[in-house]
Amino acid sequence: MPTVLLKVNRKEYHLQVAPWVSLLDALREHLNFTGTKKGCDHGQCGACTVICDGKRILSCLTLAVMKNDSEITTIEGVANETELHPLQQAFIDHDAFQCGYCTPGQICSAIGLLKEGKAKTREEVKELMSGNLCRCGANVGIIDAIMEVKGAANE
Amino acid sequence: MNNFDYTKPLSVEEATHLIDQNDKAMFIAGGTNIVDLWKYNLSQPDALIDISALNKSEAVIPLENGTLRLNASATNAETAYHPLIEKNYPLLSKAILAGASAQIRNMATNGGNLLQRTRCYYFYDADVPCNKKIPGSGCPAKDGYNRMHAILGTSEECIAVFPSDMCVALSALNAVVNIEDKNGKRSIPFADFHRLPGNTPEIDNDLKKGEIITSIDLPPIHFTDHYSYLKLRDRHSYAFALVSVATAFKLDNDQLSDVRIALGGVAHQPWRVKEAELYLEGKLANETSFSAAADIILQEAKGFKYNNFKIELAKRAIVRNGLMALHPETQLPGAQPSA
Numbered sequence: 001m002p003t004v005l006l007k008v009n010r011k012e013y014h015l016q017v018a019p020w021v022s023l024l025d026a027l028r029e030h031l032n033f034t035g036t037k038k039g040c041d042h043g044q045c046g047a048c049t050v051i052c053d054g055k056r057i058l059s060c061l062t063l064a065v066m067k068n069d070s071e072i073t074t075i076e077g078v079a080n081e082t083e084l085h086p087l088q089q090a091f092i093d094h095d096a097f098q099c100g101y102c103t104p105g106q107i108c109s110a111i112g113l114l115k116e117g118k119a120k121t122r123e124e125v126k127e128l129m130s131g132n133l134c135r136c137g138a139n140v141g142i143i144d145a146i147m148e149v150k151g152a153a154n155e
Numbered sequence: 156m157n158n159f160d161y162t163k164p165l166s167v168e169e170a171t172h173l174i175d176q177n178d179k180a181m182f183i184a185g186g187t188n189i190v191d192l193w194k195y196n197l198s199q200p201d202a203l204i205d206i207s208a209l210n211k212s213e214a215v216i217p218l219e220n221g222t223l224r225l226n227a228s229a230t231n232a233e234t235a236y237h238p239l240i241e242k243n244y245p246l247l248s249k250a251i252l253a254g255a256s257a258q259i260r261n262m263a264t265n266g267g268n269l270l271q272r273t274r275c276y277y278f279y280d281a282d283v284p285c286n287k288k289i290p291g292s293g294c295p296a297k298d299g300y301n302r303m304h305a306i307l308g309t310s311e312e313c314i315a316v317f318p319s320d321m322c323v324a325l326s327a328l329n330a331v332v333n334i335e336d337k338n339g340k341r342s343i344p345f346a347d348f349h350r351l352p353g354n355t356p357e358i359d360n361d362l363k364k365g366e367i368i369t370s371i372d373l374p375p376i377h378f379t380d381h382y383s384y385l386k387l388r389d390r391h392s393y394a395f396a397l398v399s400v401a402t403a404f405k406l407d408n409d410q411l412s413d414v415r416i417a418l419g420g421v422a423h424q425p426w427r428v429k430e431a432e433l434y435l436e437g438k439l440a441n442e443t444s445f446s447a448a449a450d451i452i453l454q455e456a457k458g459f460k461y462n463n464f465k466i467e468l469a470k471r472a473i474v475r476n477g478l479m480a481l482h483p484e485t486q487l488p489g490a491q492p493s494a
Contacts, residue, residue, distance in 0.1 A: 041194065043187060055232075058262065061259075061262065062262065066186065127391075130257075130489070132256075
């Protein structure tokens with residue numbers, strides 16, 4: 001079985017995983033980072049979004065073995081020791097969730113979106129967040145939260 | 156879902172050698188389609204050959220003759236946001252960004268975009284017949300729920316559509332696909348790459364077993380003033396096209412020249428009709444001209460029970476997008492109609 005080095009949330013893990021194990025299953029089942037959620041498992045919902053080498057990707061359609069030596073950030077790794085990530089706080093402030101199942105993916109996706117720096121307007125934020133579905137319909141709060149953090153970052 | 160081996164060659168030579176040794180091996184790069192197909196038992200490789208790291212140096216490479224070469228293993232996002240693509244091929248950038256989601260575009264490669272399979276519901280359901288999936292098993296889409304399906308170039312055996320947005324722009328731009336196998340290299344004009352279903356719908360394109368797409372070339376004709384990509388779908392974003400249109404042209408004294416119109420979501424390949432483009436040469440860029448061209452493009456169209464609406468939708472989309480191409484800066488995000 002191949003050995004894969006994954007650097008998850010700033011810590012190194014040497015994992016023995018079969019080639020067909022998705023990054024999502026490696027994170028959840030092998031490393032117990034269960035914050036990353038399995039929604040559709042087919043790349044349609046965005047619940048499994050993580051940040052890999054600085055880019056937001058879908059961990060359900062990624063084979064862990066293909067991410068050897070990569071740096072992964074999951075929802076467990078976005079806050080620092082003392083305070084929440086600004087997006088985490090903004091999601092609370094704006095009621096940007098109900099059941100919370102899509103939230104880890106939404107926040108990781110939004111972190112990727114802010115880093116990409118391509119979304120200028122609210123319409124562009126909506127378009128570039130379209131890969132994350134919210135079944136509860138908290139989308140207005142989600143976009144509000146992102147706009148607030150984006151605005152603060154631009155000031 | 157079957158088990159499979161995994162290898163990661165370091166060169167195109169090694170990759171083509173490896174695939175030649177195993178009939179059931181497949182290449183993987185972004186994985187966004189093949190991993191999904193594997194989960195549905197629609198793809199059952201016994202080995203995956205990871206070509207994601209080959210030629211990873213530059214996303215796009217300007218050649219001396221003015222051609223811009225897209226690296227096959229660059230991601231869709233790297234390509235769409237590359238300064239040379241945004242500056243000289245904005246139609247391609249728009250089309251890529253109309254497809255999938257930001258996460259998928261960060262993963263999916265240019266080569267893989269050309270090779271994605273149809274999203275026909277019957278193809279995607281392992282338990283129902285489909286000539287593309289199991290040749291000779293029949294086509295339930297013809298008499299079934301065929302809202303997403305083709306209206307041009309269909310056959311008795313298959314009415315699936317090719318789902319790419321990027322390829323609609325590549326078609327309009329007369330791109331060229333560069334290919335290698337263990338015996339050497341060849342290039343295929345974009346128009347000849349994807350094929351019609353005919354009586355062998357299981358074959359999507361002209362790529363042969365053992366061949367690998369290494370790059371895609373864009374000819375040095377830049378449509379920077381008049382271009383537009385319009386995508387019409389069942390929700391505003393993150394859905395496959397019912398109809399999409401890539402339009403580009405030059406204007407000299409209000410007269411159209413070098414017109415390109417390619418349709419997506421209507422056939423087994425991006426759809427272009429030379430006769431309509433030639434008809435528009437020298438015409439004024441207005442509703443009357445584009446409407447006449449739309450009639451030419453759709454004259455052979457044949458709808459099915461649930462997708463007849465696509466014929467009129469495509470005609471109107473061609474007219475709308477022709478007018479939008481006069482003012483590309485007015486388009487809303489997500490390849491939606493201009494306000």
